[in-house]
Amino acid sequence: MKYIYDFEEGNKDMKALLGGKGANLAEMTGMGIPVPPGFTITTEACIYYSEHDGYPEGLPEETARHMEALERKMGKKFGDPEDPLLVSVRSGARASMPGMMDTILNLGLNDLSVRGLAEKTGNPRFAYDSYRRFIAMYGDVVLELKPEGKEERDPFDEILDQKKAEAGVRHDNELPAEDLRDLAERFKAVIKERKGVEFPQDPRRQLDGAIIAVFKSWDNERAIAYRRMYDIPDKWGTAVNVQSMVFGNTGETSATGVGFTRNPATGENRMYGEYLLNAQGEDVVAGIRTPLDIERMKASLPESYEELVRIRDTLDRHFRDMQDFEFTIEDRKLWMLQTRTGKRTGFAAVRIALDMVDEGLITPEEAVSRVDPEGLNDLLRPVFDIAGKEKAEREGVMVATGTPAGPGAATGRVVLFAADAHEQKAADPNVQLLLVRHETSPEDIKGMAAAEGFLTQFGGATSHAALVARQMGKVCVVGCAALDIDYDRRVVRIRRDSEVIEVKEGDWLSIDGTSGKVYLGRIETSPPEIDQVLITRTMKAKDSPVFQDYDRLMKWADRIRKLKVRANADTPGQSEQAIAFGAEGIGLCRTEHMFFGGDRILAVRQMILARDEAGRREALEKLFPMQKEDFTGIFRVMGKRPVTIRLLDPPLHEFLPHGTVEIEEVAGACEITPDEVEERCRSLAEVNPMMGHRGCRLGLTFPEIYEMQVRAIVQAACEVAREGVAVKPEIMIPLVGSRREMAMTRELTVRTADATMAAEGSDITYMVGTMVELPRACIVADLIAENAEFFSFGTNDLTQTAFGISRDDVKGFLPTYMELDIYPNDPFQRLDPFGVRDLMKLAVKRGRSTRKKIKLGICGEHGGDPSSVKICHGIGLDYVSCSPYRVPIARLAAAQAALEQKWRSDRWKDLPPREKTDW
């Protein structure tokens, strides 16, 4: 078994084995781009370590051989007291996990060789700077001194701050060599004090510890949380990259930086990045010193800048996608340390994909496959209400500007600690929070997820906060230097000219992630541009580049996808929205939502409380014209598009009156006593209403209800048909679980429809089908299909019944389940790809065995979730249906599912569907 590959041996297609970083370092090496030599220990070695808690046989020897080769290549010896070979040790998993894994630089230094390095380079400041960095990283990562919580500070940071204060300097690069040497000593002392061990002087022991630390970091809490969030299998493991060091901290002709081949926030086709002179590694990303715009390198290091621009062009064209790269300049010599596909906002994703098509780099199909469907939310994210914003500007509450790093507008109450944000959101899911911090770090992930947006004092567009904002689709403004955050007193002071404005935790603040502006107070948000073009028509398409990009991409997606996309809509207004977003029909129109409107609820209650069928019929007669009107409205909007209307589903007690006022009102209307009303309410109460007297069980026990609804649907259809519209109602029976339920409700429907059409003297075409939402319905789907022309999977209830979990009652255990990774994700958010999917697949197979052309769709909330759309495509449904706002996402996801099937491309091999063994 070969566990180690030199950079010369690999290429970009070996990500599964070498991790993303290792594979791309190899690729760049092969392309002739300057990369410091090194080698990669494979992910297989990591998995072996994770499973056996020890190295695979032969790995130490193999490492030693590759180190010797590296020594030969570099002409230096590892541990040489005069001119030591130094290496970095970095993790690198198959999927990018930024900031999650640990890195160690300058490995190989010890008390002896640091002196050699100082002499050899004639730069003792550089040598001791490197050494103190190495000791701190080693202490944090290998010896686990890095604190986990927010309360405790990193002991090395504390000592550094102390030292800076003693020296009277602001930044660490201002510290002279002797201070740095002293820092190294103090660092070693704190290790001895805290861990009772000496900092290891043997480079081989250092390397060994570092490799194990990287292996172990795969199973640390943050990494596991990240994997859960981004659906990365535990079995992938991380590779370890051992690479000879180059130094950005040898002086003012050295630098380190990060960049993107295109702008990750806007997509603009221009190199974008930041750098720091005389700095090393993580300094840029960590946001310790605010880095400089990369354009400024043109002046300070012109040759390096020119070379970087050339390499940027090469990378962008070679990888045919926007790259996120790291580089170091050592004494004017440029070295590339990493390249990978860059994370981007939804805005940028669309922009870059379209540009690359225009540049001839990719095909429209590839463009469609490049945009994360959820990223479309960026284009559909609220902007500040124009009046509100103008008023804010007029009133002078625009108080600061930072770097825009996550588009959209957000308003919320200031919160200073991520843990507090997490808690407050958990306590009240409706609370709007704005996380304001010096900078954010991987520990803050949960709190960041809870906030509407982030505002940071330090860091640039590539800082952690900006990165996470792009991934999570949050509004974000970074590097807002006017802020001064006092964590102790829990206030933010904002300097504006001479004035200092104090904002307390809990006060409202608003940020614009597109412009970078920060406003005091709460500014209302208004619909996104796309809405303004498509729905409110307050904007013309030609005036909105966002809309034009969206429209171009969606047209391509529509040509590719096989799945039709419908929307769930209950009113004419929602139906109009749905069409604007591209819905090709209504997949779920819930008739009972109409029951609550206006004075209808009184008639509904009269119906429920009636003593007998005659009483029910009388109340239903009152409801009939209103119900019919609902349908005529929807039919007129939808035209010849199909409209699936579900007959009454919820248990009757959901409509009952609460409280004495309502009860008395109903009693009056029904001419019975309030006591009788209460008695009837009590008798209708159920122990488990989700599994009670609802759905077709209502329609079969009180057929007059479904009769009224069918009559209303068919009469409405006849009326609209007479206006010249080829209406296509699809009448859907809920909660069917057996053959006779379907047969009898179908019979009732057809009989009522025939009578209604005869009375109307019109003839319309309609379908009768069912919502498949019970496990038994999936199993006897062949029997049900005898009388059902379509199935629409109601995956909300199907998930509830398959898991035996009431969605209303998960609070007691779902948080624990997610934390313990019992469920890798919430099955109500993403369609369970094992249990529920297998049931659906069975239903598809058995349903088609009876009725080959049965129409199959999904109308549960999963219909708008991309991973669920993929499942629906995979099992061969005809359409998905989701809320109007998710229709574009579903359209794009459907196109990607079709492409995946067509290509079985590397992209998908790289992120395969979860394996059967998973949960």
Place this chain on the structure above:
Amino acid sequence: MKYIYDFEEGNKDMKALLGGKGANLAEMTGMGIPVPPGFTITTEACIYYSEHDGYPEGLPEETARHMEALERKMGKKFGDPEDPLLVSVRSGARASMPGMMDTILNLGLNDLSVRGLAEKTGNPRFAYDSYRRFIAMYGDVVLELKPEGKEERDPFDEILDQKKAEAGVRHDNELPAEDLRDLAERFKAVIKERKGVEFPQDPRRQLDGAIIAVFKSWDNERAIAYRRMYDIPDKWGTAVNVQSMVFGNTGETSATGVGFTRNPATGENRMYGEYLLNAQGEDVVAGIRTPLDIERMKASLPESYEELVRIRDTLDRHFRDMQDFEFTIEDRKLWMLQTRTGKRTGFAAVRIALDMVDEGLITPEEAVSRVDPEGLNDLLRPVFDIAGKEKAEREGVMVATGTPAGPGAATGRVVLFAADAHEQKAADPNVQLLLVRHETSPEDIKGMAAAEGFLTQFGGATSHAALVARQMGKVCVVGCAALDIDYDRRVVRIRRDSEVIEVKEGDWLSIDGTSGKVYLGRIETSPPEIDQVLITRTMKAKDSPVFQDYDRLMKWADRIRKLKVRANADTPGQSEQAIAFGAEGIGLCRTEHMFFGGDRILAVRQMILARDEAGRREALEKLFPMQKEDFTGIFRVMGKRPVTIRLLDPPLHEFLPHGTVEIEEVAGACEITPDEVEERCRSLAEVNPMMGHRGCRLGLTFPEIYEMQVRAIVQAACEVAREGVAVKPEIMIPLVGSRREMAMTRELTVRTADATMAAEGSDITYMVGTMVELPRACIVADLIAENAEFFSFGTNDLTQTAFGISRDDVKGFLPTYMELDIYPNDPFQRLDPFGVRDLMKLAVKRGRSTRKKIKLGICGEHGGDPSSVKICHGIGLDYVSCSPYRVPIARLAAAQAALEQKWRSDRWKDLPPREKTDW
């Protein structure tokens, strides 16, 4: 397509096509037994008629051809005015449906031929008696004059009673010829008056109408209700038997009767039956005149009696089972009109099966297959408490004696109308009722089901009441002549010597269906003999023939069956009972049942209301010794038999206090305020508790609960093991639905068990497995089986989740569903053979794919239902588990399932599993 078979063409194996009656008439014809010639129209013709509402093509012509052949055979012409051929038209389905289908006798008579018959026979009384009977039957059945409800009387009966009053006679056989002729005229007049049509004079039209009426009777309400009750598929249809008439009403040398080859109540090997002189057809069964014991025929018609005894022997041996037969004697000539396997009590079934083995007629295997498992309930039915009965005899409240027709003892409140019994039982399921009537009829079925027993004034052991009692397993006393029932005043008068005792509706009465005795008042019942032998040990085995029969049969069954049978038991006492009834282990021991006992509930509540884990642990420590004691007790009783113990399953709120007193008590114990208790109770309330925070979800969120339970189980097992008992605990995790749930609860269990064994210094063997009760668990059974050594199907919850039906909330629709035949039976009573079974089958297949030797069982209540046991055998489970009292039934059902598989015999071909197409 051949739709008609002459009796000479068929045999007993053609029941599916010819119906039971037709096939056996053909068989007897083939055996040389005297059967009046005739033919059978097949069940296929009936199904065709039912589906198309019309005859299949060619049937009328085929009927005409067979009628001509019959004319030739009999030397008479159909419709001949001088000497007419008369026929009977009787229905005959594949399964016996006594009293459910309609029959017409004497068909072919009209105003002209009745005179010819009178002249030809020289017996005008006979001719007009036959004619008036024919007109009445035709009017009732074909022209549908028979009333459905209890209020209305049959118009023909009313006229007959009037006529008898006018003539001053008590019985219809006392009416002279002219009165009978007048009756015929009046009957025709009432037809004309009520239906506006003349009674048809053309014999061919009469025959046509009769055949259609039989076809239609297949779909009448009574027939459908009967089919639902006895699980007879709608698609079977009924055959129509057209047979030349023989007459039991030609005078005092003629008779008609019914009999059994053995006693259907006790099983005694002696002909048993009743007859009436000068009577026809239904008179015996209908109970109009009280018939005579068949022994008395020896004196009045000795030759016929001798021949009947010979035929009885032949039939009993030929069919190798007890037969129920009908015969008619016309002028001393014996004709057999029907034979079929006779219904019998459970007592008789066991007795006959054992006797036939001893007689060398059948094998022990056949004997096992002959006893309906539910029939064992007869042997397990209560008898009167001896003290109570002695007291009753002493006090002289034994007031009458009738014919014992359904064994066991019953006590209840008198009710006179079946419809009232049905209503009262529906209103209060605990009410005990005794139905007291002149006689019962098929319309009374529902009310009879609602009563503990029946007591009738008229009718014998073959009357409708006796028949139904045997089928339903009800206590029954018939033909109690001392009764005088006044339906109008709603009282029963009992004549005892000169005294008349009045019993009002609602008063208590007790009957002994084994002795036929009737007692005033309520006599407590006591356990059955088998209990007294096995459990209370108050009786010796040798003193109880019932026990000996039971024991012999069960030993055979145990040798045959493949399924093991366990019991569900929660206490040492129940465990002892279970063993007495033959349980081979405990399949379900519910730990939470123990939580309610004594002062434990307070500790349980303390645990639930604890503020934190420490508080919970403290309360759990209090529960620990009690819980451990429960298990030591059970382990000691069960010895080396396996004991499956389920860890805590129900949601915690089930244990919470209700009402201020309990709340204050708990508040005191927990040292918190009552308000806090109430607040906590509110916060634990769930919308759908069945699908809420329960099962392993509790164990994973509060691991300390399962830890305590596992520790108690293992410590108890260690203690009992040290006493020398090879305990076999099987620890069962409830409500598992995913791989990690099982993996983590298993890990917790093993860790706790290891620690406990280490502390005890003992080592026991135990298993860890899960209850499979969620659809998702069935689907991912392969993943769950990685960590589960056994599956036990919890079919109660699996039925709830597969159907999406809460058992607590079915009241609103299940009655309607049963009535409309949407569900052919209650899926909580009988395992759903399509949906739930398919899920189980999938789980078995997938579970075994991971763990070949996984132990598979069922512990839902279905485990004691014979049809469900058959399914469990079919899908390859290892055992079933049910309540202790149903263990014998499960043992027998398991043996029958094994025999069915071995034989695929006629018996099972005749009653095949329902077809996939059914629901």
